[in-house]
Amino acid sequence: MYEKEPIKVFVVEDDIAYSKFLKYVLELNPDIEPEFFSTGNDCLKNLHKKPSVITLDYSLPDMAGEKVLKAIRDFDPDVSVIIISAQEKIGTAVDLLKSGAFDYITKDEEAKDRILNSIKNARNKSSLIREIGRLQQEISVKYDFEKSIVGNSPPIKKVFENIERAIRTQITVSITGETGTGKELVAKAIHYNSTRKNKPFVAVNVAAIPRELIESELFGYEKGAFTGALQKRIGKFEEAEGGTLFLDEIGEMDISLQAKLLRVLQEKELTRIGSNQVQKLDVRILVATHRNLQEEVKAKTFREDLYYRLLGLPIHLPSLRERGQDIILLAKHFLDHFTKDNKMPKIKISEEAQTKLLRYPFPGNIRELKAIIELGSVLCDGTELRAQDISFNSLLNTDSFLLKESTLQEYVYHIIRSYLKKYNDNVLEVAKRLDIGKSSIYRYLKEMEQAGI
Numbered sequence: 001m002y003e004k005e006p007i008k009v010f011v012v013e014d015d016i017a018y019s020k021f022l023k024y025v026l027e028l029n030p031d032i033e034p035e036f037f038s039t040g041n042d043c044l045k046n047l048h049k050k051p052s053v054i055t056l057d058y059s060l061p062d063m064a065g066e067k068v069l070k071a072i073r074d075f076d077p078d079v080s081v082i083i084i085s086a087q088e089k090i091g092t093a094v095d096l097l098k099s100g101a102f103d104y105i106t107k108d109e110e111a112k113d114r115i116l117n118s119i120k121n122a123r124n125k126s127s128l129i130r131e132i133g134r135l136q137q138e139i140s141v142k143y144d145f146e147k148s149i150v151g152n153s154p155p156i157k158k159v160f161e162n163i164e165r166a167i168r169t170q171i172t173v174s175i176t177g178e179t180g181t182g183k184e185l186v187a188k189a190i191h192y193n194s195t196r197k198n199k200p201f202v203a204v205n206v207a208a209i210p211r212e213l214i215e216s217e218l219f220g221y222e223k224g225a226f227t228g229a230l231q232k233r234i235g236k237f238e239e240a241e242g243g244t245l246f247l248d249e250i251g252e253m254d255i256s257l258q259a260k261l262l263r264v265l266q267e268k269e270l271t272r273i274g275s276n277q278v279q280k281l282d283v284r285i286l287v288a289t290h291r292n293l294q295e296e297v298k299a300k301t302f303r304e305d306l307y308y309r310l311l312g313l314p315i316h317l318p319s320l321r322e323r324g325q326d327i328i329l330l331a332k333h334f335l336d337h338f339t340k341d342n343k344m345p346k347i348k349i350s351e352e353a354q355t356k357l358l359r360y361p362f363p364g365n366i367r368e369l370k371a372i373i374e375l376g377s378v379l380c381d382g383t384e385l386r387a388q389d390i391s392f393n394s395l396l397n398t399d400s401f402l403l404k405e406s407t408l409q410e411y412v413y414h415i416i417r418s419y420l421k422k423y424n425d426n427v428l429e430v431a432k433r434l435d436i437g438k439s440s441i442y443r444y445l446k447e448m449e450q451a452g453i
Contacts, residue, residue: 006033007123010054012043012068013084014061018107022055025112030231032119040068047075053102053122055115058085058092066099073100080122082115149185150333151326155318159186162315167193174310175288177317179412179436180365183288184248186315191244196284199243204236207249208437215257216273219264225274237270237283244284249440250310251291255301262306285310320362320369328354330366334373335385345383352387360392364415367435416444 009026011034013019019036026034035051037043040063043054054072058065065083072081080102085092093104102125103118105111149156166173167190175183184203191201209217216225220235236245247253253261264270268281287310296302320327331349339347349357353376362368376389419430420441431438 010051172312180367181317202240207252221273250287251289
């Protein structure tokens with residue numbers, strides 16, 4: 001499937017010469033991480049390391065092969081056990097396969113290729129099991145969007161109506177709204193309530209990936225396609241096969257790459273970098289941006305044909321300051337979750353604190369509200385969040401800045417500056433706190449410098 005780390009393989013073999021042979025074969029493959037054992041007991045004592053595949057010699061000095069197989073299966077039934085034996089008895093092979101062995105390979109001249117092929121197949125099985133587990137966990141959260149997207153104001157109810165429309169069809173959806181309004185949450189709500197909910201949801205923040213890497217990240221590449229391409233890599237489009245690909249901040253995509261994206265969307269196929277093989281695609285596309293793409297088209301920074309290809313069903317997310325009493329609903333939601341997660345006593349929000357929240361413009365939207373409430377709950381001395389526990393100055397250097405008519409971009413610049421100051425210019429920490437990519441911070445800093453802000 002779509003492994004990004006080496007697969008852990010246990011090799012249980014008491015024959016020193018054959019063990020050296022397997023070591024040579026497996027260590028030629030950088031995507032295999034082997035560990036060697038000469039007895040069944042040694043292998044069983046190390047199962048806590050969670051190997052994905054075990055190659056097991058059928059004839060071991062301390063335990064019978066079928067006994068080791070049973071112990072492995074009892075510990076973790078998802079581990080793929082490949083029996084390797086000098087015996088060629090069909091009955092033995094059938095019995096072991098019935099007992100849960102993934103494969104049975106005899107020690108002959110074809111063993112090398114069969115072992116590698118079997119490990120590859122076991123790896124695909126392991127990836128599938130993990131993907132199913134991830135999906136089950138994700139779906140168990142249940143993206144009932146009227147519960148996960150908190151609010152009952154008229155603007156958010158209109159969003160609910162459009163989400164309902166989106167989940168009934170396979171139409172492309174373009175989600176717009178200011179930074180921090182919850183665009184990815186809406187994308188997940190669409191995917192996990194659609195017919196594709198049992199397939200992957202893959203999110204890509206275009207702004208967070210350096211321009212020179214975005215093509216290989218989206219479309220993948222073959223081994224040797226360029227310097228540093230040491231092995232084949234699957235791109236995000238193929239990773240999302242059968243499911244949904246969410247391209248966040250699509251307005252940040254370099255115009256030189258937009259033509260290739262358009263062709264992939266039109267033809268529903270792609271070719272990895274360094275390959276001539278065409279890959280057919282079955283992927284639903286959801287995009288999001290805080291930019292006005294119509295204005296970007298006029299400015300010649302976004303292709304008009306790609307704009308119309310992506311427009312599909314537009315869903316605009318209102319800013320938090322447009323949502324009235326939803327601010328209080330969200331504040332209570334974040335407060336309840338934070339106190340529960342941190343095993344704190346239940347805290348309510350005082351009337352004065354609610355008034356203070358409703359008067360604030362929230363340039364950082366929901367993301368900013370969440371940070372303010374979590375900080376307030378830490379500052380709170382009792383079981384009531386007071387007005388003095390709510391600090392906007394921790395995010396912006398001065399309230400006077402909010403009294404000026406400023407653009408969203410200027411607000412964002414000041415938020416980033418204040419966070420950098422708060423966390424001693426630790427860009428990684430700021431990116432984590434603001435839930436944006438490091439490259440976005442560097443881009444904003446460059447734009448700030450150029451704009452003289």
